[in-house]
Amino acid sequence: MSNVSDTKFESRIGIFESECRKNSLALTVQRRAIYDALSCRKDHPTADQVYEDIKSKLKGVSRTTVYRVLDTLVTIGVAKRISIPDPKARFDGDMQRHHHLTCMKCGTVFDLHDESLNNLQAPLGNDNGFEIMDYSITFTGLCSACRSTIKYPAK
Amino acid sequence: MSNVSDTKFESRIGIFESECRKNSLALTVQRRAIYDALSCRKDHPTADQVYEDIKSKLKGVSRTTVYRVLDTLVTIGVAKRISIPDPKARFDGDMQRHHHLTCMKCGTVFDLHDESLNNLQAPLGNDNGFEIMDYSITFTGLCSACRSTIKYPAK
DNA sequence: ACACGCTTGACAATTTGTACCATCTGCAAT
DNA sequence: ATTGCAGATGGTACAAATTGTCAAGCGTGT
Structure with missing residues (x-):
């Protein structure tokens, strides 16, 4: 409940x-x-x-x-x-703690529910009196669709 | 180097x-x-x-x-x-992995360098083929300045 | 049903980000 | 050092996103 x-x-x-x-x-x-x-x-x-x-x-x-x-x-x-590198404000109706995978090529955002990431030891007292109330992890990378089309530049 | x-x-x-x-x-x-x-x-x-x-x-x-x-x-x-809940694009010249404290009242963003947060076990294979390349944690809460002025509503 | 005050709708104004193109400039070859 | 070209810039115009204002409307307690 x-x-x-x-x-x-x-x-x-x-x-x-x-x-x-x-x-x-x-x-x-x-x-x-x-x-x-x-x-x-x-x-x-x-x-x-x-x-x-x-x-x-x-x-x-x-x-x-x-x-x-x-x-x-x-x-x-x-x-x-939600926190992603995007010039538009984005909203999320899912209030359960979860995280995001954002594709750096196409910008799509995927949810990531992973229990092992939900109990991070928030470093208290670290930044003079900041009271942490929640957190969310933004993973950046390439989604499968973009991975298959991208050509890595030859160095 | x-x-x-x-x-x-x-x-x-x-x-x-x-x-x-x-x-x-x-x-x-x-x-x-x-x-x-x-x-x-x-x-x-x-x-x-x-x-x-x-x-x-x-x-x-x-x-x-x-x-x-x-x-x-x-x-x-x-x-x-950077990834914070803000409708404007924000940039960061610090390329070392670090995280952010963002005040939900005034919107100020503080850097958080904490070694213990820099080696999370990224859940691979979780989301069909997404290739994670980096991540950043956004902590939300109240900065000390806002904590001292906020009046919590009586429930 | 009534009245008060919070909410909304419409429009304007601002802010933020992108497209386009003529002009300029870094840079490599001379 | 000079030159020529491709890439970079400036500036205007434009599109998109967000916020401000205020009269009119609607939800709520009575």
Whole structure:
């Protein structure tokens, strides 16, 4: 029950709603729709991708709202901004600790769930008073598709 | 001799120049200036911050050139794009493996050099054929300045 | 059902990143 | 040292991404 990511759709919505109430945020249709759209996806959409997703279902949504709500979701802790070398903000509805493989050629991001990476000894007291609350590892390299097409330059 | 990050300015420039030659790239004043500006900084500037840095010294530089050269530096392996949850591209002239502490409140990024984190067992064969070449850990939390001002909401 | 205040939508403004092309410059061959 | 060419730059224009503003709308507690 404490593991958000394993829960089914109904529970996820329940968690979202209770987090909203806890923070006295109104349960608007927009927030619901945006949270749904994000948490249903397995990939790591940009704000605009989420916007594209929902604008058919929710006619008249504003792009501004999508940006704003995604930000809210991150703030109340039901979504994350992910860390990859990409000039666009990307969001992740999977709150379970996990990591990412990012292809340096095509930019695709793959999830990596690996228990052995989830209990790193965070170096406390290292940087004058920084309080670490979470972490995520970004592996960079080449996905199989790009590996098979790349020609390494002869040195 | 194999450790780029510990070297002094003159060596860094030397490494930069030899990498350029190796890739048959012309040693232009712009490339030098941009590499200098980046590798002298301890933080993780955006492209525009680098541009602001050098446009006083190098009158007439184009913003386009800064974007272009930063990209080149990453390609030839003398700089990195860093992975933090930020919608702007950020660059790092420190090529030694290290990690980052990012404050979720103010967004400041601190370097974290910690040997014990530099030899993670990268889970091979995990994701159908992805070839891991490097990794970096992003710790998220609160810096000391923000910790002292934040009021935790009463639950 | 009512009123208050949080949210949204629409548009504008900014910021960030890319495309294009004429001009310039590093560099190697003379 | 001079020259010629390929690659690099500057600058404008453009596209994409994100943020600011504010009147109007909707969710919530009463």
